[in-house]
Amino acid sequence: MTGLSTLGRLAPLGAAVAAVAERLRPSVVTIENGSGAGAGVIWSADGLIITNDHVVPGDQARVRLGSQDVVPARVVGRDRLNDLAALRVPREGLPAAEVGDSRALRPGQLVLAMGHPLGLSHALTLGIVSALPTDDDERELIRADLALAPGNSGGPMVDAAGRVVGINAMVASPGLALAVPSHVVADFVTHIGEPAPWLGITALPVVLPPDLRRRVGVAAGLMITAVERGGPAEAAGLLPGDVIVAIAEEPVRHPRHLLEALARTPAGGDLDLVILRGGQGHRLRVAPARRAPQADVPPARSAA
Template sequence: MTNWKTTMGRLAIAPVLAIGMVASLAAYHHERPVVAKAAAPAPAAAGLDDNSASALLALDNAMENLAARVTPAIVNVAVTSKAKEDDQAQADIPDEMRRFFGPGFNPHQQQGPQIEHGIGSGVIVSPDGYIVTNNHVVNGAVDVRVTMSDRRVLAAKVIGTDPLTDLAVIKVEGKNFPSVPWGDATKLRPGQTVLAFGNPFGFRFTVTRGIVSALNRPNPSPDDSRKPGQFIQTDAAINPGNSGGPLVDARGEVVGINTFLISSSGTFSGMGFAIPSQIVRPTVEALMRDGKVSHGYMGLGITDVTPENAKFFESTDNRGAIVTQVEANSPAAKAGLKIGDLITR
């Protein structure tokens, strides 16, 4: 810890050193005069040709227009919840997702239920106020407030949640809300441009740009083989507080919902993951319609075949799905399925 004496001592050193340097230079100049030479001007950096500059400016303009079109449909989700005494709710969340949940705090240790506050992100997907976010953002919520892009703060109701896919739908009352259309994540290819929207660390309405780094990443949580994989991996910067925000393609369509990151520090290190729209959209539609989702159970984890994992599993066929998990005593296990099996139909 720095005290005032140390600080003042450090501050006092600077003038002494400066005086010493001036004196030394003056003495050197007195004894050995040196004729100053003008430095040669550095060559001017070559500018971009008109075609290259125009291409970059056109790209910037397109991204600017895309961000301006999507941002009005982004919301900040502020949640008040009661912490369970055994903290089972947190135990059910993988470490990656827990770090991604965003700033939360419990400043007072009091008797009775403990109150926690957290933040996340969401995206409006219909003009009548339905909002998609993550289940782990609103799990156990007793109060949900959303901040719109025009700074209005509205109360939101939890319509339904699905822990298996980590998706949730909340709703605000009103009409004619700005919304973002659904895209098709099955058409994504590595290298394509994507934008991540959300509220990292509470910095509202942040947009970052990156690419699709990889597709069909498996579920990182080994505790439940029923949880679907197929995650989109991206290097678009996402951090705690981005959870529940959309991943948008160059058309301005939702191709994923950001849900977790992998990092040794808990902050972004180039590996963010989003639930793809082919999982998000039917889940959200079921939650909007019924308030819940019914899942079939096989006790089986799969991922799509890619040239990379086909080599790993020694498969010569690039079609179908590869079994990545088989739960003990599950229907899949009883049927004889094993990790590494290739399912083609």
């Protein structure tokens, strides 16, 4: 009887999970790219769909809606650093998912993922949040012990209330899934179609040598490997070999720290950089320009 009573206590959880799945299902689409398929989530009722950048290598795709209608889609935005893509389909009144705040997540919370792994339509998996992003991470990613497989990419991670808290991006190892937090996705959506802040540099994360680290009091930074002619960085006097170690007194260790600072800079604003040049610290002010987003920003290097 003990086993039966335990199962009885779990019945409300099972019913709650089933209810979340039923509510979420119409908002999860299949994205067909010609060479395979992934998942996506209807972000807004006017036809905006979010998925992973790697799910849609081209500018066009086909989207299978929950109604089983297949409609053409075009890519209207990309964020290669965070592996995000936005598609637009010619439909109105779509069943958009409810979006939650990933910053409210805590380790141990229940999360669910829905996608189309190995051709299984709208398959559901349940797990818990294992770890949350930190400032030391190269990318902001939620870790969860969800069992994902090819076909889950681009689908939603949701909390126990069915609110989207992430976009499933990859499997780090069996039983460890990584998702882009919903607040990162929301920021991406806000800036779709807007000219991007731009410095005109390519930079690579570096760890400083121990002697220099002791002398300047910082352990890492972004080394500039190229400066675009005629760009804001060149105008400010930045040179290849300079190492950016702080922006407005905030440490810079990864490309995302620079890109986040750029995104926060209003039009006409400046960035206050602390750089190392020849082992000596310098301060420079750079006024970012605005231009269309670049097509390629590899994860290990940042074009800003």
